[in-house]
Amino acid sequence: MQISYFHVPAEMPQDLRPDAAVVIDVLRATTTIARALHNGAEAVQAFASLEDLRAAAAEWPADARLLLGERGGQMLEGFDLGNSPVAVTPEQVAGKRLFMSTTNGTRALDRVREVPLLLTAALPNREAVAQRVLAKQPSHVAIVGSGWEGAYSLEDSLAAGALGHRLLELDPTGSSAANDELTAAVSLWRQWQSDPEACLRTATHGQRLIRLGDHDADFRCCAGLDQLGVVPTQVEPGVLRAA
Amino acid sequence: MQISYFHVPAEMPQDLRPDAAVVIDVLRATTTIARALHNGAEAVQAFASLEDLRAAAAEWPADARLLLGERGGQMLEGFDLGNSPVAVTPEQVAGKRLFMSTTNGTRALDRVREVPLLLTAALPNREAVAQRVLAKQPSHVAIVGSGWEGAYSLEDSLAAGALGHRLLELDPTGSSAANDELTAAVSLWRQWQSDPEACLRTATHGQRLIRLGDHDADFRCCAGLDQLGVVPTQVEPGVLRAA
Numbered sequence: 001m002q003i004s005y006f007h008v009p010a011e012m013p014q015d016l017r018p019d020a021a022v023v024i025d026v027l028r029a030t031t032t033i034a035r036a037l038h039n040g041a042e043a044v045q046a047f048a049s050l051e052d053l054r055a056a057a058a059e060w061p062a063d064a065r066l067l068l069g070e071r072g073g074q075m076l077e078g079f080d081l082g083n084s085p086v087a088v089t090p091e092q093v094a095g096k097r098l099f100m101s102t103t104n105g106t107r108a109l110d111r112v113r114e115v116p117l118l119l120t121a122a123l124p125n126r127e128a129v130a131q132r133v134l135a136k137q138p139s140h141v142a143i144v145g146s147g148w149e150g151a152y153s154l155e156d157s158l159a160a161g162a163l164g165h166r167l168l169e170l171d172p173t174g175s176s177a178a179n180d181e182l183t184a185a186v187s188l189w190r191q192w193q194s195d196p197e198a199c200l201r202t203a204t205h206g207q208r209l210i211r212l213g214d215h216d217a218d219f220r221c222c223a224g225l226d227q228l229g230v231v232p233t234q235v236e237p238g239v240l241r242a243a
Numbered sequence: 244m245q246i247s248y249f250h251v252p253a254e255m256p257q258d259l260r261p262d263a264a265v266v267i268d269v270l271r272a273t274t275t276i277a278r279a280l281h282n283g284a285e286a287v288q289a290f291a292s293l294e295d296l297r298a299a300a301a302e303w304p305a306d307a308r309l310l311l312g313e314r315g316g317q318m319l320e321g322f323d324l325g326n327s328p329v330a331v332t333p334e335q336v337a338g339k340r341l342f343m344s345t346t347n348g349t350r351a352l353d354r355v356r357e358v359p360l361l362l363t364a365a366l367p368n369r370e371a372v373a374q375r376v377l378a379k380q381p382s383h384v385a386i387v388g389s390g391w392e393g394a395y396s397l398e399d400s401l402a403a404g405a406l407g408h409r410l411l412e413l414d415p416t417g418s419s420a421a422n423d424e425l426t427a428a429v430s431l432w433r434q435w436q437s438d439p440e441a442c443l444r445t446a447t448h449g450q451r452l453i454r455l456g457d458h459d460a461d462f463r464c465c466a467g468l469d470q471l472g473v474v475p476t477q478v479e480p481g482v483l484r485a486a
């Protein structure tokens with residue numbers, strides 16, 4: 001299995017046709033998706049466009065839906081929740097469909113929605129995703145970071161490295177790094193693996209959340225490695241379920 | 244001093260106005276520039292375009308010029324030398340002007356030619372460049388990698404991290420990482436600093452050179468840390484001297 005990592009969706013070559021893709025947005029979309037599905041949400045439906053999100057949500061029973069979203073780390077007018085993994089408790093989300101749009105994460109999902117096996121990962125479900133990828137035996141898995149407004153992000157690279165490192169560890173003879181981005185991400189993980197929360201707090205976007213205030217629980221949640229068994233999996237375009 | 248790193252010139256924001264820039268192309272343009280100037284070349288004049296290079300070289304006395312260049316790691320028709328740091332011996336280069344164009348490195352130089360203090364760095368002159376940057380006290384230094392055909396490169400990130408790490412070490416209170424790319428590059432350096440040659444050989448472009456064959460001396464040369472005191476400095480647009 002070849003393992004690539006692309007810092008942002010735009011860096012993935014147009015002609016690349018991986019048979020599996022794993023989208024990462026550590027702060028905080030894919031962490032929130034993992035926790036929401038773990039806590040019993042029926043599905044998470046991701047939208048790059050807010051207009052499309054509102055139109056789709058309007059078709060859904062009001063008592064079985066939640067609107068989640070943020071732009072620039074702030075909640076959106078008329079939405080039920082922002083982008084915090086701490087807020088998607090069982091009481092809030094069980095049995096509901098979450099209509100979600102975030103600054104970067106859902107745009108990354110949109111870019112790879114045609115890939116046959118599409119998962120999302122964050123640090124809390126890193127091990128579960130690694131096991132699922134290996135069980136499916138794709139020939140090429142592309143890990144796709146969300147970045148920040150088109151630029152490299154430290155926290156997505158950390159999680160990409162955590163996942164890549166684990167895949168190479170579990171399948172040392174069959175798997176290899178297919179690009180320099182993956183090799184560097186694995187080195188990044190090896191440097192910070194004893195304290196991933198410190199890495200998230202060092203990252204530019206972590207600093208931004210710290211300035212907004214009151215995000216300690218979010219950092220703890222986003223940095224908690226291998227705590228959830230859920231594997232968010234695309235079951236139809238844009239719709240993720242715990243599969 | 245703020246320290247940024249951009250993986251490739253195109254990732255440097257158009258509106259960023261650093262007062263210093265350090266261009267890196269470890270395999271092999273900026274390693275070759277350092278060695279050529281160390282070995283007595285009068286200057287290195289860098290060109291993004293081969294046509295411009297040939298026109299400028301034609302104006303220069305034939306016995307005081309050398310044409311250096313490669314595309315895809317291979318030497319160019321009608322050129323005197325390729326892009327190997329091993330070839331720029333004192334016998335070859337002393338007193339001569341080197342007209343140079345390479346796949347990625349000289350294009351990066353072209354992108355930042357307006358920056359007031361423009362240096363090039365590689366692993367062999369890492370310490371000398373760090374000392375020079377600190378002596379000049381810029382408020383913002385942008386380290387610019389050359390990458391490979393517009394994409395991230397492991398070896399440029401390693402050297403960017405080596406330089407960033409040293410700047411932060413020499414000036415821990417006055418200097419800080421200004422973007423996630425620099426933080427990640429420093430982590431990369433910390434992971435590989437005991438064996439930088441292994442990192443160069445792991446990189447995609449290192450693998451490409453290994454497939455071309457006969458590059459062991461190049462790898463040793465490009466990985467040799469802090470061996471040269473030379474600081475290639477732009478003295479007029481596109482012209483670098485040991486200053």
